[in-house]
Amino acid sequence: MSRKEVVVAAAGGGAGAESGAEGSxxxxxxxGGGELAExxxxxxxYREVTLALRTGLRDAKADFSFLRARGLRSLLGxxxxxxxxxxxxxxxxxxxxxSIPDLQVIPVLFQNSLHQPKEDPVVTLDxxxxxxxxxxxxxxxxxxxxxxxxxxEGCCLLYSRCTxxxxxxxxxxxxxxxxxxxxxxxxxxxxxxxxxLMLDSPxxxxxxxxxxxxxxxxxxxxxxxxEEHIRLKCGEFLLLLIGHVYAKENSPIHEQMRILFGEQCAxxxxxxxxxxxxxDVEQRQMALQIQARRVVESLEPY
Numbered sequence: 026m027s028r029k030e031v032v033v034a035a036a037g038g039g040a041g042a043e044s045g046a047e048g049s050x051x052x053x054x055x056x057g058g059g060e061l062a063e064x065x066x067x068x069x070x071y072r073e074v075t076l077a078l079r080t081g082l083r084d085a086k087a088d089f090s091f092l093r094a095r096g097l098r099s100l101l102g103x104x105x106x107x108x109x110x111x112x113x114x115x116x117x118x119x120x121x122x123x124s125i126p127d128l129q130v131i132p133v134l135f136q137n138s139l140h141q142p143k144e145d146p147v148v149t150l151d152x153x154x155x156x157x158x159x160x161x162x163x164x165x166x167x168x169x170x171x172x173x174x175x176x177x178e179g180c181c182l183l184y185s186r187c188t189x190x191x192x193x194x195x196x197x198x199x200x201x202x203x204x205x206x207x208x209x210x211x212x213x214x215x216x217x218x219x220x221x222l223m224l225d226s227p228x229x230x231x232x233x234x235x236x237x238x239x240x241x242x243x244x245x246x247x248x249x250x251x252e253e254h255i256r257l258k259c260g261e262f263l264l265l266l267i268g269h270v271y272a273k274e275n276s277p278i279h280e281q282m283r284i285l286f287g288e289q290c291a292x293x294x295x296x297x298x299x300x301x302x303x304x305d306v307e308q309r310q311m312a313l314q315i316q317a318r319r320v321v322e323s324l325e326p327y
Contacts, residue, residue: 078103082128084096101176185226197223216259267294267295290323297320
């Protein structure tokens with residue numbers, strides 16, 4: 026091989042090496058750019074999640090009911106968008122946020138909208154003529170309580186630790202009290218919230234039994250003076266309760282069902298609670314409503 030051929034070969038090899046180096050460098054920069062874009066997207070999503078929670082919680086702690094209701098609507102919208110998101114990124118961030126005290130939703134609900142004072146505040150002359158005026162907090166409206174219950178339901182369905190945290194605030198007892206003492210606007214939402222609290226939560230199930238939850242639902246269901254849609258909602262509640270919460274046949278609650286509703290109705294609830302496991306969501310909801318009406322019609326009225 027002549028010197029010229031050697032030089033040409035060496036030059037070709039060098040050019041190939043440089044080309045390979047440029048290719049690998051380009052691939053590396055492309056990969057690095059993709060990772061950077063993903064990191065920026067995660068940071069942006071984290072900021073959006075924390076901003077949505079902070080904004081909603083700030084209003085949900087306000088002194089006036091209309092502000093609290095606005096905050097609850099904001100939180101409910103965030104929870105719905107989290108549940109319907111195409112991937113789990115927002116859900117995982119929400120779950121992470123609930124380990125941060127300033128971003129926890131459950132305490133705010135039970136310290137404000139779902140808070141039940143033991144007695145009315147006493148206003149004295151000291152409050153009127155004192156240097157510091159008495160702090161006035163408007164009581165929660167029906168709409169506010171219903172929104173708070175929806176937010177509670179959403180939190181519990183999205184994250185089981187929210188259910189555990191709600192138990193610390195005696196959530197089942199609070200909701201049963203609302204169910205027994207408030208109007209139809211709250212009663213239907215109470216039943217949905219109770220199901221979400223008791224799913225895979227033995228402590229909340231024990232509270233439901235301790236505070237006579239089944240008896241309170243039975244009173245509403247049997248009372249013909251109660252609005253029909255609430256009675257139907259009670260029927261749906263019992264079907265979900267037996268089908269998803271107390272699914273085992275040997276559960277003591279089945280005997281309570283027979284005592285409260287009679288053998289025929291209890292058997293109907295047990296059989297109907299097994300409906301539509303292979304149906305889609307809309308068909309399942311329709312089947313639930315049909316079976317709930319059958320439950321209501323099978324009862325002897327007061």
